[in-house]
Amino acid sequence: MSEAEKPLSKDSSRGSIDVNAVAVSSGVRTSEGGVQSLRHADDVLLAKLGYKSEFRREFSRLETVAFAFSIMGVIASVSSTFSFPLVSDKIGGHVGMVFGWLIPCLFVMTVAASMAELASAMPTSAGLYYFSAKLAPERYSALASWVTGWANITGQVTLVCSIDYTCAQMITTAIAVGSNGSVNLGSGPTYGILLAILFAHGIVCSAATNVLARLNLFYVIVNVGATIAAIISLYVCSGDRKVSTHTAFTDFENNTGWSNNGWAFLLAFTAPMWTLTGYDSAAHISEETAGAAKAAPIAILISVAATSSLGWLLLIAASFATSSVDDLLSTDLPLPMGQLFLNVLGKHGMLALWSFIIVVQLGMSSSSRGPRRGVDASRVVFAFARDSALPGSRWWKKLNRHTQTPVNAAWLVMVLAGICGTLGFSATALSSLAGASVIGLYTSYSAPIFLRITSGRNKLKPGPFSLGKWYMPIGIIAVAWVQFVTVLLLFPGESNPPPDEMNYAVVLVGAVFIFASASWILSAHKWFTGPLPNVDGYGSNTDISADGDGGKEVESM
Structure with missing residues (x-):
C-alpha cells in the first residue's frame, strides 16, 4: 500500500460501511465488470476516498457549472466593489477599473486550474482540507488539514456576511433613489436588513438539493442577462458623455494618500479578488453531483473564465460611462455604481436594472454568496464537523432526515455571519469583510496547491482532468x-487612516488564527487526525474502477 492510500485515521468504525459492499450494492462491479450507473460510480469513488454517500446526487454537470458561476454573480459583485478602483486612483479611476480587474484575473486562473486538478482527483465535500491532508507528509497531515479547514471556514463565513451586507446596501440604495433622496437609511437599518437576508438565506439553504439545483439555472439566466444589459446600457446610453478611449484605458492619478503610485494602483485588486471567490463550491457539492470527477473541474474553470471575461467587459463599459469619478465618490448613495446607473439611465431605468442586480446578489448568497454561498459554507462546516474538527461537531454534522441537507450547519453559518455583520457600523466594513474573506479563502486554496508542488509531487493520481x-x-x-x-x-485603502476607517481584516483573520492555533497546541493535536474515513476497507488494495463519465479508472490517489 502506498503512503497516499493509507487511512488518515485508525478510527473507521463510526457508522462505517464496507468499500467492497458499496461496489456491490451500488451496482458497480470491480475492474472485471462495467458500470451500471454514473451516480453509483460516484459513490464508489467516494468510498475509495473514505466516505459513504450521504447526499442525493441531484446536481447535473450543467447545474454544477451554474452553481459555481452564479456564486460569483458578476454584475452584483462588480456593483458592490466598484468603489475600490475608484478610490485607488480617484481622479481618473479608469486604469483601476480596467487593468485593476484584468491583471488579477489572469493570476486567479492559475489558482483555479490547480484546484480543478485536485477536485477531479478527489471529489469530496471535504474539499480543500481533505486535499491538504492527502498531499502533506504523513506526520504533518492532520496539521495541514486543520490549518486549511479553519482558513476556509473563516473565508466562507465572512464572505457570506460581506455579500449579504452589500445586498443590504443595494436595497438601501434603491430606497434612496426611489424616494428621490429623502430616505437615506443608516448603519442600524442596514444591519437589520442584513439580518433579515441572512434569515431568508438560512431557510433556502435548508432546502432539498434538487430545489437548490433548479434555482441555480434561474440565477444564471438573471446573472448573465443583467450583466449584458448593464454593459450595453452603460455604453450606449451614456451617449456624448462617454469619455475618450484614451481616457477610458489610461487615465490615472493617485489620490489615496499613499506616496507610491504603483501601490495605489494595486489596491484596486481587491475588487476582482473578492469577486473571484467561491468557485471551490464545485468541490464542496461534489458529493451531490453526478459525474463529479469531471463536473467539478469543468465548473471551476468555466465559472472563473466566464466571470473574469464578463466582469472586464462590464468595467470597460463603466469606464467609458464615467465622466467624473469625483461625482461617483461624493454620492450619498451607499454604492457608487448605483450613482453611475442613475446618471446614465435615469431614475426608472436605474431602478429597473438595479432590481435584477439585487436578485443576483440574493442568489449569490444562496449558493456561496447568500443563499448559494450559504449552501457552500454549510457544506464546508458539515464536512469539517464530520471529521470532529469543530466545537459541537455532533450537531453540525447532522443531516435533516427530510431534506438530506446539513440544516444545523447552515444556521450556524448564518449566526456567525450575523455576528461579523456588526462591522457594518464601521466606515470600512466592506473592505474589512472583503479582505478577511479573500485572505481566508485563498489561504485555503493555496495550501493544498503548495503541498501538491512540494511533498505531494508523487502522491496525486490525477482524475479525468490533469x-x-x-x-x-x-x-x-x-x-x-x-x-x-x-x-x-x-493594508488600509488610505495611508494613516483614523480608527473608524482602518482595515479590520487583520483583526478578523488574526482572531481565528489565534483561536485555531491555541486549540491545536492545547488540545487538538492530541485527538484531531485529519479526515476520518467512515468506510471499512478504505485504503485497501481493492481494485474498483469506473468506465462511465470520464472513462478512467476511479481511484483516490
Whole structure:
C-alpha cells in the first residue's frame, strides 16, 4: 500500500460501511465488470476516498457549472466593489477599473486550474482540507488539514456576511433613489436588513438539493442577462458623455494618500479578488453531483473564465460611462455604481436594472454568496464537523432526515455571519469583510496547491482532468500570487487612516488564527487526525474502477 492510500485515521468504525459492499450494492462491479450507473460510480469513488454517500446526487454537470458561476454573480459583485478602483486612483479611476480587474484575473486562473486538478482527483465535500491532508507528509497531515479547514471556514463565513451586507446596501440604495433622496437609511437599518437576508438565506439553504439545483439555472439566466444589459446600457446610453478611449484605458492619478503610485494602483485588486471567490463550491457539492470527477473541474474553470471575461467587459463599459469619478465618490448613495446607473439611465431605468442586480446578489448568497454561498459554507462546516474538527461537531454534522441537507450547519453559518455583520457600523466594513474573506479563502486554496508542488509531487493520481507536466509552474505562480495578495489586502485603502476607517481584516483573520492555533497546541493535536474515513476497507488494495463519465479508472490517489 502506498503512503497516499493509507487511512488518515485508525478510527473507521463510526457508522462505517464496507468499500467492497458499496461496489456491490451500488451496482458497480470491480475492474472485471462495467458500470451500471454514473451516480453509483460516484459513490464508489467516494468510498475509495473514505466516505459513504450521504447526499442525493441531484446536481447535473450543467447545474454544477451554474452553481459555481452564479456564486460569483458578476454584475452584483462588480456593483458592490466598484468603489475600490475608484478610490485607488480617484481622479481618473479608469486604469483601476480596467487593468485593476484584468491583471488579477489572469493570476486567479492559475489558482483555479490547480484546484480543478485536485477536485477531479478527489471529489469530496471535504474539499480543500481533505486535499491538504492527502498531499502533506504523513506526520504533518492532520496539521495541514486543520490549518486549511479553519482558513476556509473563516473565508466562507465572512464572505457570506460581506455579500449579504452589500445586498443590504443595494436595497438601501434603491430606497434612496426611489424616494428621490429623502430616505437615506443608516448603519442600524442596514444591519437589520442584513439580518433579515441572512434569515431568508438560512431557510433556502435548508432546502432539498434538487430545489437548490433548479434555482441555480434561474440565477444564471438573471446573472448573465443583467450583466449584458448593464454593459450595453452603460455604453450606449451614456451617449456624448462617454469619455475618450484614451481616457477610458489610461487615465490615472493617485489620490489615496499613499506616496507610491504603483501601490495605489494595486489596491484596486481587491475588487476582482473578492469577486473571484467561491468557485471551490464545485468541490464542496461534489458529493451531490453526478459525474463529479469531471463536473467539478469543468465548473471551476468555466465559472472563473466566464466571470473574469464578463466582469472586464462590464468595467470597460463603466469606464467609458464615467465622466467624473469625483461625482461617483461624493454620492450619498451607499454604492457608487448605483450613482453611475442613475446618471446614465435615469431614475426608472436605474431602478429597473438595479432590481435584477439585487436578485443576483440574493442568489449569490444562496449558493456561496447568500443563499448559494450559504449552501457552500454549510457544506464546508458539515464536512469539517464530520471529521470532529469543530466545537459541537455532533450537531453540525447532522443531516435533516427530510431534506438530506446539513440544516444545523447552515444556521450556524448564518449566526456567525450575523455576528461579523456588526462591522457594518464601521466606515470600512466592506473592505474589512472583503479582505478577511479573500485572505481566508485563498489561504485555503493555496495550501493544498503548495503541498501538491512540494511533498505531494508523487502522491496525486490525477482524475479525468490533469495539468500534466504544467502542474509545477502553474502551481508556483498560483502560490506566489496568493502570498502577494494576502499581504496587500491587510493594508488600509488610505495611508494613516483614523480608527473608524482602518482595515479590520487583520483583526478578523488574526482572531481565528489565534483561536485555531491555541486549540491545536492545547488540545487538538492530541485527538484531531485529519479526515476520518467512515468506510471499512478504505485504503485497501481493492481494485474498483469506473468506465462511465470520464472513462478512467476511479481511484483516490
